[in-house]
Amino acid sequence: xxxxxxxxxxxxxxxxxxxxxxxxxxxxxxxxxxxxxxxxxxxxxxxxxxxxxxxxxxxxxxxxxxxxxxxxxxxxxxxxxxxxxxxxxxxxxxxxxxxxxxxxxxxxxxxxxxxxxxxxxxxxxxxxxxxxxxxxxxxxxxxxxxxxxxxxxxxxxxxxxxxxxxxxxxxxxxxxxxxxxxxxxxxxxxxxxxxxxxxxxxxxxxxxxxxxxxxxxxxxxxxxxxxxxxxxxxxxxxxxxxxxxxxxxxxxxxxxxxxxxxxxxxxxxxxxxxxxxxxxxxxxxxxxxxxxxxxxxxxxxxxxxxxxxxxxxxxxxxxxxxxxx
Amino acid sequence: xxxxxxxxxxxxxxxxxxxxxxxxxxxxxxxxxxxxxxxxxxxxxxxxxxxxxxxxxxxxxxxxxxxxxxxxxxxxxxxxxxxxxxxxxxxxxxxxxxxxxxxxxxxxxxxxxxxxxxxxxxxxxxxxxxxxxxxxxxxxxxxxxxxxxxxxxxxxxxxxxxxxxxxxxxxxxxxxxxxxxxxxxxxxxxxxxxxxxxxxxxxxxxxxxxxxxxxxxxxxxxxxxxxxxxxxxxxxxxxxxxxxxxxxxxxxxxxxxxxxxxxxxxxxxxxxxxxxxxxxxxxxxxxxxxxxxxxxxxxxxxxxxxxxxxxxxxxxxxxxxxxxx
Numbered sequence: 247x248x249x250x251x252x253x254x255x256x257x258x259x260x261x262x263x264x265x266x267x268x269x270x271x272x273x274x275x276x277x278x279x280x281x282x283x284x285x286x287x288x289x290x291x292x293x294x295x296x297x298x299x300x301x302x303x304x305x306x307x308x309x310x311x312x313x314x315x316x317x318x319x320x321x322x323x324x325x326x327x328x329x330x331x332x333x334x335x336x337x338x339x340x341x342x343x344x345x346x347x348x349x350x351x352x353x354x355x356x357x358x359x360x361x362x363x364x365x366x367x368x369x370x371x372x373x374x375x376x377x378x379x380x381x382x383x384x385x386x387x388x389x390x391x392x393x394x395x396x397x398x399x400x401x402x403x404x405x406x407x408x409x410x411x412x413x414x415x416x417x418x419x420x421x422x423x424x425x426x427x428x429x430x431x432x433x434x435x436x437x438x439x440x441x442x443x444x445x446x447x448x449x450x451x452x453x454x455x456x457x458x459x460x461x462x463x464x465x466x467x468x469x470x471x472x473x474x475x476x477x478x479x480x481x482x483x484x485x486x487x488x489x490x491x492x493x494x495x496x497x498x499x500x501x502x503x504x505x506x507x508x509x510x511x512x513x514x515x516x517x518x519x520x521x522x523x524x525x526x527x528x529x530x531x532x533x534x535x536x537x538x539x540x541x542x543x544x545x546x547x548x549x550x551x552x553x554x555x556x557x558x559x560x561x562x563x564x565x566x567x568x569x570x571x
Numbered sequence: 572x573x574x575x576x577x578x579x580x581x582x583x584x585x586x587x588x589x590x591x592x593x594x595x596x597x598x599x600x601x602x603x604x605x606x607x608x609x610x611x612x613x614x615x616x617x618x619x620x621x622x623x624x625x626x627x628x629x630x631x632x633x634x635x636x637x638x639x640x641x642x643x644x645x646x647x648x649x650x651x652x653x654x655x656x657x658x659x660x661x662x663x664x665x666x667x668x669x670x671x672x673x674x675x676x677x678x679x680x681x682x683x684x685x686x687x688x689x690x691x692x693x694x695x696x697x698x699x700x701x702x703x704x705x706x707x708x709x710x711x712x713x714x715x716x717x718x719x720x721x722x723x724x725x726x727x728x729x730x731x732x733x734x735x736x737x738x739x740x741x742x743x744x745x746x747x748x749x750x751x752x753x754x755x756x757x758x759x760x761x762x763x764x765x766x767x768x769x770x771x772x773x774x775x776x777x778x779x780x781x782x783x784x785x786x787x788x789x790x791x792x793x794x795x796x797x798x799x800x801x802x803x804x805x806x807x808x809x810x811x812x813x814x815x816x817x818x819x820x821x822x823x824x825x826x827x828x829x830x831x832x833x834x835x836x837x838x839x840x841x842x843x844x845x846x847x848x849x850x851x852x853x854x855x856x857x858x859x860x861x862x863x864x865x866x867x868x869x870x871x872x873x874x875x876x877x878x879x880x881x882x883x884x885x886x887x888x889x890x891x892x893x894x895x896x
Contacts, residue, residue: 366781386779415778425776428769433787435832436761438839439818444753445842446814447807449870449894451750452846453740454711456691458790462758465783466843470836477822477832482772487823489771491816493764497802498812507760507802511795514763517770518791521777545774569774 247553248401248562251336252276255308257301257323259286261368262340263314264377267295269410272379280304281374282319289374302330310406311358313339313347317475320347324354333357336399340365342430342476344390344419359399362390362419364426365412372469383411386547388422391535401533401562405551413547413567416538427482432490434465434473435483441466526567533562545569572878573727573887576661577601580633582626582648584611586693587665588639589702592620594735597704605629606699607644614699627655635731636683638664638672642800645672649679658682661724665690667755667801669715669744684724687715687744689751690737697794708736711872713747716860726858726887730876738872738892741863752807757815759790759798760808766791851892858887870894 256267259281267290270277280298281287291297298304305311305327315323320341331337337358339347344362351360367385369376387407391400404414417425441463444451477483497507529546531537538548546568554561581592584606592615595602605623606612616622623629630636630652640648645666656662662683664672669687676685692710694701712732716725729739742750766788769776802808822832854871856862863873871893879886 364779366779368782386781388779415775417775421775422779425772425779428772429776429780429784432768433765433783435819435822435835436765436787437783437843438832438835439815439822440758440761441839441842441846442818442835443757443811443815445846447750447753447811448868450740450742450746450868451754452849453867453870453872453894454689454691454713454747454750455754455846456711457693458758458762459754461786461789462761463839463843463846464786466839467847468840470833470840473836473840474831474833477826477836479829480826484823484827486768486772487819487826490764490768491819491823493767494760494812494816494819497760497764498809498816501802501805501812502809504804506799507763508795508799510760510763510767511798511802514766514788514791515793515795515798517766518762518788521766521770521780521788522792524777542778543773543775545778547778569778 248398248405248551249309250402251310251406253278253308254310254312255280255298255304256312256314257281257304257327258314258316258319259290259297259374260314260316261372261374261376262365263312264290264374265367265379265381266312266314266340268377268379269382271295273409278304278308286374293375301326305330305335309336310403311335311337313337313341317341317343317346320350321354324350328354331355331358334359336361336402338363338403342426343480344388344422346479348390348392348419359396361395361400361403362388363403364388364422380411382407385412386415387412388417389414390419390422391416391539392418393535395535397533397535401551404548404564408548408550413549415547416542418539421539421543423480424482426476427480427486431477431480431483432486434468434476435487436490437463437466438473525570527570529566529568531564531566533564538564541566541568573723573730573876574634575727576635576731578603578633579635579637580605580623580629581637581639582606582629582652583639583641583644584615584622584699585639585641586697586699586701587690588637589615589699590692590704590706591637591639591665593702593704594707596620598734603629603633611699618700626651630655630660634661635728636660636662638662638666641797642666642668642671645675646679649675653679656680656683659684661686661727663688663728667751668805669713669747671804673715673717673744684721686720686725686728687713688728689713689747705736707732710737711740712737713742714739715744715747716741716864717743718860720860722858722860726876729873729889733873733875738874740872741867743864746868748805749807751801752805752811756802756805756808757811759793759801760812761815762788762791763798850895852895854891854893856889856891858889863889866891866893
């Protein structure tokens, strides 16, 4: 079996980092947190969790380091722990975009074994006290597997995530960022644009706004600087926006010509219902990087890492689920 | 006080019509329903409601007729009841767009006193058995007041709606349709476009889709033919779509130039929070059509119709709420 992690450091104790600390402690892991914000540090310490006095102290003898600070603080955190991290230590993160983190870690901590991570979980709240040890139950969790990623480190992290109840999705940084543009960046941009456009119809429209405006603009509640870090610098956002603008323009032109939006509504309805009604089959996979990446590409995730039966004792296989074709 | 309605006919026993029948019966009104679909008629009859054998029978001695059939069936229903409706009968409807209904009733039933209505309530379900007598509690309900609308009929309907727990919003057909474009038509178009664009990122994106994709595409679950009847033929949809496309194009160009979407995210966030955090003041209004229309235009609604104190016994005033400026 892949190594498990006896000592884990979590840097950043906001909603996600705090939830990871709580989930790990609940799972019996030895975990030490750190946050430069004394409020978050005190919240974690005050509820019984171990909080180090500095980032360097937190990571000093950790076998796994989880980077859970906001993206703009990443570079500074890497500089702060540079001298304290042993070569070969496994490092992961929880950021929405994976390319910027991959590049920063390659530049600042070239000796570690890095595996990018992105849990698809969250609430509209923030801070350690909003954390929830069950936040990651059944949540997809992108886990990057580049050509130079250490497969053993990847498998160890996959085991850990399954233990937290999450669904590890094997992918590359570039592929996850392209996918995320369409299902995270884009819905946020549409919510912002809807909130604004609804407003321009005046007070009457706002008093008549009902369920569709409410749910369509819901994520415009998210802090704007977070939305910007999820969109800015992601090249796939431009083509995702081009696509959505093309659909909307086709609808606009149909209406202007006295025609109907029915074809768009039918296609959109079918897309949504197909997505909701997907069914999944169990699948058994070898511990092979390209096989795993292809599994993620096809919409699959991992449910367990187990030892293979038969003559080759110690060889691993992975259990997973994938969409029925 | 305005007349109350002793006998009410509701034509169309789907989700909205069925909920109106149930709410009226619960409020002690004498109500008779009709639906050409034997399934809906049987559902209503089987749960103890009065269902007529034909539309003409339902409306024969009604003082108020509620048209609650889908828009494509409206014209046929008006022809079916034409000979059975007494001149001066009050007629209302529940459709999303008010201009097409106003025009059809003017053409087909010129002798009635028509007041267009649009309850901003609903669920993703349909049919009589999905109905709920409390569906309209606290729901805005647009109630059209054209220059030629009978003010007494309008006031009688406002009293009825307040009695059902709804919030009557005085407006005109044209103004409500323009407002609705931005807060109903547009959110549906955006949901359809998001559902489709998310799909084009492949299976990986769909397995990583989380809360923002789910809530953003939620109303793409609506039956496509309904979405088309809410958008098609509404001239305000074109400028609403132009606005949203302009916002999205600005975001797209910022990203393509290596800049940030932060200004859009900040403006959208502010718009959503301002909408959520609106506060309202009570207001006292005369029973004057232009005053009422202006009240609706400014985001207000009616909470009660009462008799004025003082020397002019029998004169009415309206209590309402309006946004704090």
